[in-house]
Amino acid sequence: MTGISEFMTQYHRECDEMLANAEELVSKSDWAKANELTMTFNEAMERHFGMEEEVLFPAFEQRSGMVDGPTQVMREEHEQMRRLLTQLQWALEQQQQEDYLDTTETLLIMIQQHNMKEEGMLYPMSDEQLGADAENIVEQMQEYETQ
Amino acid sequence: MYGQLSLRQAPPFSVPARFFLTAPVFGAVAALILLFTGEDLLLSRWTPGMLAITHCLVLGFFSSIMIGAIQQLLPVVAGIVIQRPRLVATLIHGLWLPGVALLVYAFMRPASMLFVLAALLISAAILTFVSIILYSLHKSESRNESVPGIKLAVVSLFVTLIMGIMLALGYANILPLWRPSLSNLHLSWGLIGWIAVLIISVAVQVVPMFQITRSYPLWVRQYLSPALLALLLLKTPLAWPGLGVLWTNIDLVLDVFIAAALSSFAVATLMLQKQARRKVRDSHKDFWRLGMINLLAVSVLWMISVVSNNPLFGIMTVAVFLSGFVMAVVTGMLLKIVSFLIWLHLSAASDAAGIVGKQGFRVPKMKAVISSKAGDSLLILLLIAELCLVCALVFPDYFTTLAALLWFCQFSLLAYIIGNAIYRYYRLANKIAALTPA
Numbered sequence: 001m002t003g004i005s006e007f008m009t010q011y012h013r014e015c016d017e018m019l020a021n022a023e024e025l026v027s028k029s030d031w032a033k034a035n036e037l038t039m040t041f042n043e044a045m046e047r048h049f050g051m052e053e054e055v056l057f058p059a060f061e062q063r064s065g066m067v068d069g070p071t072q073v074m075r076e077e078h079e080q081m082r083r084l085l086t087q088l089q090w091a092l093e094q095q096q097q098e099d100y101l102d103t104t105e106t107l108l109i110m111i112q113q114h115n116m117k118e119e120g121m122l123y124p125m126s127d128e129q130l131g132a133d134a135e136n137i138v139e140q141m142q143e144y145e146t147q
Numbered sequence: 148m149y150g151q152l153s154l155r156q157a158p159p160f161s162v163p164a165r166f167f168l169t170a171p172v173f174g175a176v177a178a179l180i181l182l183f184t185g186e187d188l189l190l191s192r193w194t195p196g197m198l199a200i201t202h203c204l205v206l207g208f209f210s211s212i213m214i215g216a217i218q219q220l221l222p223v224v225a226g227i228v229i230q231r232p233r234l235v236a237t238l239i240h241g242l243w244l245p246g247v248a249l250l251v252y253a254f255m256r257p258a259s260m261l262f263v264l265a266a267l268l269i270s271a272a273i274l275t276f277v278s279i280i281l282y283s284l285h286k287s288e289s290r291n292e293s294v295p296g297i298k299l300a301v302v303s304l305f306v307t308l309i310m311g312i313m314l315a316l317g318y319a320n321i322l323p324l325w326r327p328s329l330s331n332l333h334l335s336w337g338l339i340g341w342i343a344v345l346i347i348s349v350a351v352q353v354v355p356m357f358q359i360t361r362s363y364p365l366w367v368r369q370y371l372s373p374a375l376l377a378l379l380l381l382k383t384p385l386a387w388p389g390l391g392v393l394w395t396n397i398d399l400v401l402d403v404f405i406a407a408a409l410s411s412f413a414v415a416t417l418m419l420q421k422q423a424r425r426k427v428r429d430s431h432k433d434f435w436r437l438g439m440i441n442l443l444a445v446s447v448l449w450m451i452s453v454v455s456n457n458p459l460f461g462i463m464t465v466a467v468f469l470s471g472f473v474m475a476v477v478t479g480m481l482l483k484i485v486s487f488l489i490w491l492h493l494s495a496a497s498d499a500a501g502i503v504g505k506q507g508f509r510v511p512k513m514k515a516v517i518s519s520k521a522g523d524s525l526l527i528l529l530l531i532a533e534l535c536l537v538c539a540l541v542f543p544d545y546f547t548t549l550a551a552l553l554w555f556c557q558f559s560l561l562a563y564i565i566g567n568a569i570y571r572y573y574r575l576a577n578k579i580a581a582l583t584p585a
Binding site: 016070105108112124125 | 223224226288289290291352356357359424425426427428483487490491494495498512513514515
């Protein structure tokens with residue numbers, strides 16, 4: 001049985017790797033491969049945000065009664081990351097290497113500190129709060145992923 | 148149940164910024180003391196100049212940065228927000244700055260009153276800091292693996308403070324001066340319990356985070372910091388002067404264990420870095436590598452000093468620990484933290500003001516705040532300054548002035564880079580405020 005923490009943390013690690021690889025490709029000016037990977041990365045991030053915003057956060061909010069709390073902060077940070085992803089796309093289209101690498105640097109740290117909060121607090125809390133339903137939520141998120 | 152939990156991003160920028168801004172100034176002062184006192188300073192641990200510059204560095208530079216950074220990290224690592232963060236920072240910083248300055252001055256121009264006053268101010272600052280942080284971490288529900296280590300480091304800071312007060316009162320002729328036994332203990336708790344344990348605890352999160360590496364092995368994440376504290380606790384009663392040879396030997400064995408523990412952390416870090424997924428060249432990675440290589444050198448020098456009984460190796464151990472290991476790690480972290488925080492705060496401010504993308508206004512991203520070149524320059528300066536310092540310990544007549552000048556350049560450059568970044572932050576923040584529709 002995969003808990004929420006395990007499932008989502010794994011997703012985080014996969015996205016981390018994609019970003020690191022895309023960054024490397026751009027640093028070597030391999031724009032074709034970078035294009036492909038950045039698109040894949042972008043999609044993966046959006047799916048992950050969707051899983052949280054549409055499935056996990058509502059379930060957590062309902063069970064815990066905390067609507068204005070941690071999940072709200074996470075949603076706001078998703079927006080910040082979405083904006084950086086847009087800037088990443090722009091830099092890619094213009095083949096602006098410096099700008100792209102500047103954006104990956106900032107995006108990376110933004111993502112990491114966001115993940116720290118999720119993995120350190122939100123996911124364990126969700127596993128606890130949702131208890132037996134956690135498995136259900138993971139399944140729902142997996143379904144969302146394949147949509 | 149989770150009433151206290153807050154994942155709100157960060158305290159106001161001025162909270163850590165003030166500590167980061169004043170820190171390099173103390174470093175530059177340490178360099179100037181070395182420059183104007185000259186090679187006599189390096190002759191022994193106990194020269195007034197040596198005491199002054201060690202405390203200038205450990206308190207004025209390193210501890211300032213760490214105290215500022217911990218206040219910054221709390222929401223991210225522990226999900227806890229300090230209430231009235233600006234007031235707290237002002238209180239701590241306002242006591243800390245004059246306290247450390249007075250202490251450094253007191254070492255150079257000893258006077259009872261100065262030591263007592265310095266001890267009072269520094270105690271007030273540290274007690275405020277320690278109590279707020281421990282209380283916050285205690286309330287925290289976080290599973291973050293850095294939290295236990297940070298607690299231990301902060302407790303060690305408190306223990307180091309107690310011994311520091313006793314020593315300061317010794318210098319003030321109010322208490323006997325228990326040198327070298329209490330000084331050695333003060334040194335051990337300060338360098339290992341406070342500084343090394345904090346670096347290890349932060350590394351556990353930050354190295355995998357910033358460099359995309361695997362996690363540290365379990366023994367580093369969970370057992371290393373408690374083990375170091377346990378060793379320090381065991382060492383503490385053994386510092387009592389006049390104990391027999393058996394106890395002195397046991398103390399040496401404990402030192403060997405501590406050195407082994409620190410070395411194994413260095414090796415673990417280097418191995419993680421070797422397999423890092425993030426391949427792009429970044430001075431941050433090099434700062435960590437340099438720091439770890441220095442940490443290995445520290446263990447070797449320490450063991451040589453234990454075996455050879457030559458005080459020069461003892462001084463060199465501490466010099467490499469501070470100017471190599473800690474300097475590299477702290478500088479590398481500081482550059483990333485400052486540039487990220489500036490982007491984060493300006494980004495949030497421009498969002499709130501609703502001017503994202505308007506009027507050609509662009510929030511600078513990290514490399515635009517602090518360039519890669521800045522990091523590279525600091526890395527090189529750090530390396531040559533350290534090498535020069537080590538040479539100065541062996542050949543004081545030839546290298547002292549050069550070491551002091553290089554140190555001064557290093558800290559001045561850091562002060563300029565950080566100061567410039569902070570200045571631009573406030574300029575842009577004001578611009579955003581001016582552009583905000585009423």
